[in-house]
Amino acid sequence: MNKLYFLGAITLMVLGCKDKKTEDKVVTEPAYYSEPYRPQFHFSPEANWMNDPNGLVYQDGVYHLFYQYYPDDTVWGPMHWGHAVSKDLVRWEHKPIALYPDEHGLIFSGSAVVDSQNTSGFAKNGETPLVAIFTYHDMDGEKAGRTDFQTQGIAYTLDNGDTWTKFKGNPVIGNEGIKDFRDPKVTWHEASKRWILTLVAGDHAQFYTSPNLKDWTLTGEFGKDYGAHGGVWECPDLFPLQVDGENESKWVLIISINPGAPNGGSGTQYFIGDFDGKTFTTDQKEPKWIDYGTDNYAGVTYNNEPNGDRIFIGWMSNWQYARDTPTKKWRSSMTVPRKLTLQKIGMDYYLTNFPISGIDGLASSELTKSWEVGSSETATQTINGLDQSSIQLKTASKDFSIVYGNSLGEKVVLTLNAGRNQFLVDRSASGKIDFQEDFGNKTHVAPLQLLNGDPVEMEILLDKSSMEVFINGGLLVMTEQVFPNEPYNSITVENNDPEANVIVESIKKMESIW
Ligand code: FRU
DSSP states (O other): OHHHHHHHHHHHHTOOOOSSSHHHHHHSSEEEEEEEEOOOOSOOOEEEEEEEEEEEETTTEEEEEEEETTOSSSSSOOOOEEEEEEEESSOEEEEEEOOOOOOTTEEEEEEEEEETOOOTOOOOOOOOOOEEOOOOOEEHHHHTOOOOOOOEEEEEETTTTOOOOOTTOOOOOOSSOOEEEEEOOOOEEEETTEEEEEESSSSSSEEEESSSSSOOOOEEEOOOOOOSSSEEEEEEEEEEEEEEETTEEEEEEEEEEEETTTTTOOOEEEEEEOOOOOEESSOOOOESSSSSSSSSSEEEEEEEOOOOEEEEEEEEEOOOTTTTOSSSSEEEOOEEEEEEEEEEEETTEEEEEOOOOHHHHEEEEEEEEEEEEEETTTEEOOTTTEEEEEEEEEESSSEEEEEEOOTSOOEEEEEETTTTTTEEEEESSSOTTTOOOOOOOOOEEEEEGGGGGEEHHHHHHHHSSSEEEEEEGGGGEEEEEEEOSSSEEEEEEEEEOOOEEEEEEEEEEEEOOO
């Protein structure tokens, strides 16, 4: 429901009010998307539970965002695919639920492709099918203690996402007894003129190919001895990416893992290597992390992006406490869409992730003038509207903290400490933290070595209850939820470096997209 409809509905309800009770209810109902902690420039569902982004795909002027959705409660439950669309990846329009559970099970995570050559044969009259490939989770099978309760199914739409038909031959990939067997990501592989599918099977990824999205052949696997294994692998993605500034392209394999992330619970690692149409190989044994914060999980990228960009969206939460966060009407939101680039540093490859330029377009009025904090100085400014802002800063300081605070003394402390080779986020006094023991119990740490001692450019997006910190174009990223009891309205820069200044170039108000 958009704002106008909602206000209209309220007016009608008020006019039609018969008794005092209804009137009270109407008056206390908050305006559209203005509940406490409601993100203003991030995607969140109108009501109830959301987790992973699913089926990220572009077709005919429309970016689709499907997502794991339970429409009947604010905690996880039988999964559907919720649906929203956007023309620019910035402003979203809610659509009805796209996929409902059926006789094969609940609809877990997956992807979507534009079948422009109608390889599936789903189009009969020259339409272009949009095909979703997802995991069926058979709850009864799981309860009965079976191990084959996750299979892969497909569904299609011929009207760009409005009406969906499940394939009669589902499941298209059965299960031979692997308990965690899910989250298929499909893309077209031009070199072999085949569809390729990547899914996770417990502690590794598997690769399949198909000519028609219905018949799949297992061609390879990767990962048993690679990367992090503190929990099960989930939500893979596989795509080629040009190395920035080089005439070289590499394949990127993204794997979420829960638990086992560097700062606890859920996180997303990646590998850079090669893919020959059948399997993925790399000499990278150690995991690299998309985000060192605790709130960027299950992220995947868009298929068929019209500008050839690789755009990533993650679920801004963590299974450690996702069910317990202190929001009432809905639970959780997505990261801003982020553009991925591949950088070669020395002999090694790194993936950066940084907000798409459309998000900058939301940064409107300056909330304060640019300011400079000298060496060994501390300065504070009170800034109304800080809780929905974008900050850009630049510094060669090797030791400084940025503190967001409020009049209750609540604060989030971001610290760069080159001596300890660390970037740290401390949300232990950020506001509500005791809804779950892991939320505020330790400082989150990211290693600094990648930055190479260079001056730092930092962008921080704060949107009511989330903070996204991007250092040096997204080479180092921390995404964190925060739940202050009053909006943060002051910022302190504590510069402990005896030689370098910290320059806060701008603090801008971000417009609401709702
Ligand atoms: C990741 C995940 C997926 C699964 C989905 C279920 O957060 O566990 O592996 O498909 O959530 O909602």
